[in-house]
Amino acid sequence: MVAVGVGLRLCSFSPFWLDETQSVQFAHLPLRELQAGLRTDGAPPLYYVLLHVWMQLFGTGVWAVRSMSMLASIVSLPLAWRVARRLGGSRELPTVVLALLATSPWAIRYAGEARMYSSVVLEVLLGILALERLRRRADKLSLLAVGVLTAALLLTHYWAIWLLANVAGVLVFVAWRRPAERRFVARAGLAAGCGVLAFLPWVPTMLYQSKHTGAPWADTPDLGALAELPIDWFGGTGPAGMCASLLVTPLLIVAVFGRRTAAGSLLFAGRPGSRVGLLASLIMSTLLTALTAAVVTHSTVATRYTAVVVPLVMLLMGVGVTRLPRTAGHVVLAILLAIGVAGGITAATTPHSQAGEIADLLNQDAGYGDLIVYCPDQLAPSIETRLHVLGVTRIELPAEKNPYVIDWTDYTSRLADFNPQATARSITSYLKTQDAAAVWFVSAWGYRTHTAVCGPLRDRLSAALGPPTLMHDSDARGYEKASLERFGGPKH
Numbered sequence: 001m002v003a004v005g006v007g008l009r010l011c012s013f014s015p016f017w018l019d020e021t022q023s024v025q026f027a028h029l030p031l032r033e034l035q036a037g038l039r040t041d042g043a044p045p046l047y048y049v050l051l052h053v054w055m056q057l058f059g060t061g062v063w064a065v066r067s068m069s070m071l072a073s074i075v076s077l078p079l080a081w082r083v084a085r086r087l088g089g090s091r092e093l094p095t096v097v098l099a100l101l102a103t104s105p106w107a108i109r110y111a112g113e114a115r116m117y118s119s120v121v122l123e124v125l126l127g128i129l130a131l132e133r134l135r136r137r138a139d140k141l142s143l144l145a146v147g148v149l150t151a152a153l154l155l156t157h158y159w160a161i162w163l164l165a166n167v168a169g170v171l172v173f174v175a176w177r178r179p180a181e182r183r184f185v186a187r188a189g190l191a192a193g194c195g196v197l198a199f200l201p202w203v204p205t206m207l208y209q210s211k212h213t214g215a216p217w218a219d220t221p222d223l224g225a226l227a228e229l230p231i232d233w234f235g236g237t238g239p240a241g242m243c244a245s246l247l248v249t250p251l252l253i254v255a256v257f258g259r260r261t262a263a264g265s266l267l268f269a270g271r272p273g274s275r276v277g278l279l280a281s282l283i284m285s286t287l288l289t290a291l292t293a294a295v296v297t298h299s300t301v302a303t304r305y306t307a308v309v310v311p312l313v314m315l316l317m318g319v320g321v322t323r324l325p326r327t328a329g330h331v332v333l334a335i336l337l338a339i340g341v342a343g344g345i346t347a348a349t350t351p352h353s354q355a356g357e358i359a360d361l362l363n364q365d366a367g368y369g370d371l372i373v374y375c376p377d378q379l380a381p382s383i384e385t386r387l388h389v390l391g392v393t394r395i396e397l398p399a400e401k402n403p404y405v406i407d408w409t410d411y412t413s414r415l416a417d418f419n420p421q422a423t424a425r426s427i428t429s430y431l432k433t434q435d436a437a438a439v440w441f442v443s444a445w446g447y448r449t450h451t452a453v454c455g456p457l458r459d460r461l462s463a464a465l466g467p468p469t470l471m472h473d474s475d476a477r478g479y480e481k482a483s484l485e486r487f488g489g490p491k492h
Contacts, residue, residue: 001337002077005102008344009070012112013063014351015359017480018406020114021381024065025405027051035205040407042213044202046155047116065114072118073111077102079125080311086132087275087315090260090322096333097318103340105235106303106310109347116156120307123153124163134191135184143191150195153308155202162289163308164192169285170278210297213408216415217378217449218300225301226287232303233310235343244339247332248313251320256280258323266325276319283309283316353480355379358472359386361484362440365471366392369434371427373397375454376447378406379482383442393430397423397453411449418453424460431465431488439465439487444474461487 016024022041026048029037034045034052051068058064080101084094101107110117130145153160168189175185231237234244256277258266286309294301321329321336362372362383368391374380377396384394384403394403398414401407431437439461443454462468468485475481 001099001341002102004341005104005108005344006074006077008108008341008348009073009111011348012066012070012352014478015353015356015386016062016065016114016382017353017355018378018381020065020352021385022405023048023051023114024055024060024385025381025402027055028060037405039205039208040213040405040409042158042209042215042408043116044155044158044206046152047119047157050119051114066112069113069115069118070111072122073107076107076118076122076125076311079122079129080314083125083128083132083311084315084318086129087279087319089276089319093318093322096321097315099333099337100318100321100340101311101314103337103344104233104310104314105241105340105343105347106233108344110304110307112348113352115304117304117307120153120157120160121311123149123156123160124308124311127153131188134188135181138184138187143187146188146191147194147198150192151198152195154196154199157305157307158206159290159305159308162293163282163286164196166282166285166289168192170282174278210299212410214298215300215302216408216411217447218302219448220298221291221294221301223291226291229287229303229306233306233313234339235346238343238346240339240343240346244336244343247336248317251317251332252280252313253320254323255316255320258320260323260325266323266328276316279312279316283312351476351478353382354472354474354476354478354482355382355386355480357476358442358482358484359383361471362387362392363389365486366438366440368392369437370440371395371430371434371437372440372442373427373457374403375441375443375457376450378447378449379442379444379480381405382480383482395423395427397450397457415449415453420453420456420460423457424464427461428464437488440471441468441485441487442482443485444480444482458485 026034026037026041031049031052034048038045038048051065054068055065058067077098081094081098084097087093107118107121127146127149130142130149134142134146150164153164171185171188175182230245230248231241235241254266260266287306290305291301293299321333324332366372366389370392372392373395375397377398377400380394380396380400380403396403397418398411427439431439441458441461443458445454465487468487470483471486472482472484474483
């Protein structure tokens, strides 16, 4: 199963989708310009710095760029095994946790994306091992490791703030309940504090991003967003993901409150103050903190952001499996692994974007004087990086200075100025200046930001230019779906 999981992590060849294209474009920037570039986005810089170096060493091909995430995800597997050993409990636990993480559809999907989420999982596991080493051996290397990994997490993804804040709370609780641990907690706090100091120079940029970028593409979440996480962790709303999600909550309850007796039966007599209880508290408190922050700041809860707790969830589920009666535990594990592989195959083989097919059609059929309209503009970067047709004009809605990158700065207010009628008039006026030109309309439905934008514009164009010809249907498989329609003009 581990070999299958590793193999699936290496099977990502489809075109980049928007976020991956953004990653590559930011990583292309000279490092001195990266901070200014990321002010238009919503992420800290470390992943892009590492990707910048990685692309210089291994190239900018799709697989080469994603291979950094693949490597991080694969290296996380033996680390998860080692963390499970440190957690204690059943001798089976490390193997169970290793198998669960190896076949996790979530982990397989993000191993194949040029984003920071696999790196976050790796850093969380390294952070656990660094804390455990500091607890056993208070030397300078242990202190350095805790400080460096604290800074690395904060500079890789902002949800690390919620994880680290709750880790601090757990450590304070441990120091209160166990006086013998107070020296360890003080050292951990000192080392982590040094890591926080390394993050402070980036705080003004983070505050600017929080005020001006946010997540305009998502609704403000509620508790239902947390309830949906187990489904997304196991492959989404398909049958496999739904079935696996039904096992998650019972396993977590068994992990915290259950134990296997000498006779092999299950007894609910757990100790919430134990390591496992503290781990469960850390997961829930981190998610609740993140949800509260998202509601207050009008941000969002996305499954990919939960990279800070996914390895902890796998640890806790592994404990739940090993505390079940042996036969029941084997059956549950077999079900989870089978569902994981099924979901992992889907995650590994689903195209990230239809940009390649649409770009191929435009390269073949678009001609000099034609107009390409992207509605929403979020479809443009992944397609534009693959276009080589000459003499065409592009329009992104809303307008972007750079078609390869989406500027999220004050995005909602910029979009509020959009006028479908005026835009349709400008497009038809443009066509009058071009002989037999065509309008290529690249669109996708379901984008929250463009609910009242793309449909009315398409209707105006249909009224002025006649019904379009469908060139590519958005019903094809893919995470980022788009359709391509042609208004007017002969086929070039």
